[in-house]
Amino acid sequence: GAGVSQSPSNKVTEKGKDVELRCDPISGHTALYWYRQRLGQGLEFLIYFQGNSAPDKSGLPSDRFSAERTGESVSTLTIQRTQQEDSAVYLCASSLAIRVEQFFGPGTRLTVL
Amino acid sequence: AQSVAQPEDQVNVAEGNPLTVKCTYSVSGNPYLFWYVQYPNRGLQFLLKYITGDNLVKGSYGFEAEFNKSQTSFHLKKPSALVSDSALYFCAEGAFTGGGNKLTFGTGTQLKVEL
Numbered sequence: 001g002a003g004v005s006q007s008p009s010n011k012v013t014e015k016g017k018d019v020e021l022r023c024d025p026i027s028g029h030t031a032l033y034w035y036r037q038r039l040g041q042g043l044e045f046l047i048y049f050q051g052n053s054a055p056d057k058s059g060l061p062s063d064r065f066s067a068e069r070t071g072e073s074v075s076t077l078t079i080q081r082t083q084q085e086d087s088a089v090y091l092c093a094s095s096l097a098i099r100v101e102q103f104f105g106p107g108t109r110l111t112v113l
Numbered sequence: 114a115q116s117v118a119q120p121e122d123q124v125n126v127a128e129g130n131p132l133t134v135k136c137t138y139s140v141s142g143n144p145y146l147f148w149y150v151q152y153p154n155r156g157l158q159f160l161l162k163y164i165t166g167d168n169l170v171k172g173s174y175g176f177e178a179e180f181n182k183s184q185t186s187f188h189l190k191k192p193s194a195l196v197s198d199s200a201l202y203f204c205a206e207g208a209f210t211g212g213g214n215k216l217t218f219g220t221g222t223q224l225k226v227e228l
Contacts (some may be wrong), residue, residue: 004156031214042117042203042218056215091156098214101147104157104208 004105006092012083012111021077021108025094032036032075033093033102034067043091049075050098082112115140117206119219126194126226134189134222136204145207146187147216149176152200160202163187174198194226 004025013019030051035043045059049069060066064082068076079086080097089109093102116139126132134135138144145164149157161172168180189202201223205216 033216035218037215040220042220043205043216045215045217047216059215084228093157095214098209101159101162102214102216103159104149106154106156 004092004094004103006090006105006108008108008109009106010109012113014113015084016081017084018078018080019093019110021079021090021110023075023077023092023094024104025073025075025092026103028071028072029094029096029103031095031098031102032069032072033095034075034077035091035093036090037089037107038059039088046090059096063106082110084112087112115206115208115217117204117217117219119202119204119222122220123223123225126224127226128196128226129193132194132198132224132226134193134202134204134224136187136189137185138187138204138206139185140206140208141195144171144187145209145214146178146180147205148172148176148187148189149203149205149218151203157203160189165195166180172222194224195227198226199224199226 007022033048034046037043047067049055064080067077089107091107093104095102118137134178147162148160163180201221204219207214
């Protein structure tokens with residue numbers, strides 16, 4: 001079956017612009033996660049959604065970052081007024097439940113000029 | 114706070130030789146540990162996990178990992194390395210809080226397998 005997909009694969013934007021990143025999880029996966037991977041670093045947790053529960057936003061670095069998920073489907077991560085330090089690969093993952101492995105998408109490489 | 118350490122930025126090994134990629138974790142109690150691999154321009158792929166049970170966990174592509182509670186380690190191993198194993202390897206620890214599983218990742222270890 002299809003894996004986690006993300007779009008766009010690459011995004012170049014100018015400082016101060018807003019960007020929206022999309023994630024399509026594996027069908028049936030109730031949990032969805034967003035991570036950020038800066039060059040040469042490990043992944044940083046940003047936010048997760050689990051079913052209809054309130055999302056855990058504890059990893060969002062600032063109020064410029066927000067995310068939404070409709071039911072158990074698509075999620076969008078929005079970064080407002082982008083800054084150069086937002087440049088990174090943004091990875092989305094989904095899982096069937098909380099105590100199992102997460103499956104990752106290919107990521108969106110964001111470059112803020 | 115959780116932390117995962119991968120003390121080696123890069124590991125070089127000859128094809129056919131055994132390989133070890135090191136990982137240590139911080140949480141006390143019963144940790145949930147994972148290994149992922151990242152090939153160039155591709156997303157992370159799950160290799161194996163330790164939740165409970167046998168300390169030696171077997172995963173994909175012939176990899177295995179040994180959970181050692183006394184040393185708080187979860188080293189990734191393979192008896193005979195292949196050139197195609199060359200990639201970036203991440204160790205991660207799960208925190209099951211509030212109904213979700215937030216993974217804390219190490220900084221990654223670049224594995225280079227040479228002929």
